[in-house]
Amino acid sequence: xxxxxQNSPSLSVQEGRISILNCDYTNSMFDYFLWYKKYPAExxxxxxxxxxxxxxxxxxxxxxxxxxxxxxxSLHIVPSQPGDSAVYFCAASAEFPxxxxxxxxxxxxxxxxxxxxxxx
Amino acid sequence: DAGVTQSPTxxxxxxxxxxxxxxxxxxxxxxxxxxxxxLGQGPQFxxxxxxxxxxxxxNFPDRFSGHQFPNYSSELNVNALLxxxxxxxxCASRPGLAGGPAKYFGPxxxxxxx
Numbered sequence: 001x002x003x004x005x006q007n008s009p010s011l012s013v014q015e016g017r018i019s020i021l022n023c024d025y026t027n028s029m030f031d032y033f034l035w036y037k038k039y040p041a042e043x044x045x046x047x048x049x050x051x052x053x054x055x056x057x058x059x060x061x062x063x064x065x066x067x068x069x070x071x072x073x074s075l076h077i078v079p080s081q082p083g084d085s086a087v088y089f090c091a092a093s094a095e096f097p098x099x100x101x102x103x104x105x106x107x108x109x110x111x112x113x114x115x116x117x118x119x120x
Numbered sequence: 121d122a123g124v125t126q127s128p129t130x131x132x133x134x135x136x137x138x139x140x141x142x143x144x145x146x147x148x149x150x151x152x153x154x155x156x157x158x159l160g161q162g163p164q165f166x167x168x169x170x171x172x173x174x175x176x177x178x179n180f181p182d183r184f185s186g187h188q189f190p191n192y193s194s195e196l197n198v199n200a201l202l203x204x205x206x207x208x209x210x211c212a213s214r215p216g217l218a219g220g221p222a223k224y225f226g227p228x229x230x231x232x233x234x
Contacts (some may be wrong), residue, residue: 089162
């Protein structure tokens with residue numbers, strides 16, 4: 001049972017236009033969402049995150065939107081650049097108390113990724 | 121400032137063997153998580169270590185075990201390797217048990233089981 005879904009395996013966009021990557025989730029316990037970018041033979045690189053108490057977070061060309069009622073989030077990249085071409089992963093996290101330390105444990109649940117190609 | 125580092129980069133093993141992968145967290149980080157990324161899939165959570173103890177575990181069999189050392193570095197051990205264990209193994213780190221999930225990943229170790 002996939003709790004985080006990225007239904008578009010690939011997306012192709014012209015340079016300078018907007019890229020919109022979508023992600024759906026099913027678990028209501030998720031309260032923190034992240035987007036990662038990944039090149040082949042490298043680990044995921046953190047891009048941007050959003051807490052469930054917000055509906056939008058912006059960082060430069062990247063904006064993440066969260067619609068809690070629809071259990072949907074999206075990543076907007078404006079303007080898209082050829083260097084943005086990579087696999088983008090959506091990830092969701094739930095917080096679990098760590099009884100022995102008083103802190104919190106988190107685990108990330110990832111989607112399968114969307115390959116974004118930005119054409120010059 | 122060194123980020124998360126992992127070794128080795130690549131590894132080839134045969135079925136039934138055992139393997140140990142290593143991770144050094146980002147400077148100032150003491151919590152380490154391990155993930156498995158099979159081909160065409162997103163990373164899947166294996167387990168998390170803090171203060172040299174396993175704090176949380178994903179749906180992986182006991183063949184997968186780990187260790188964290190006093191310098192916060194960590195090892196992932198996999199026994200009785202299966203073909204299906206072939207994957208990219210990723211390590212992530214964060215400071216303590218506060219401030220949200222681990223955001224910083226290492227480059228991964230590519231394990232091939234023949």
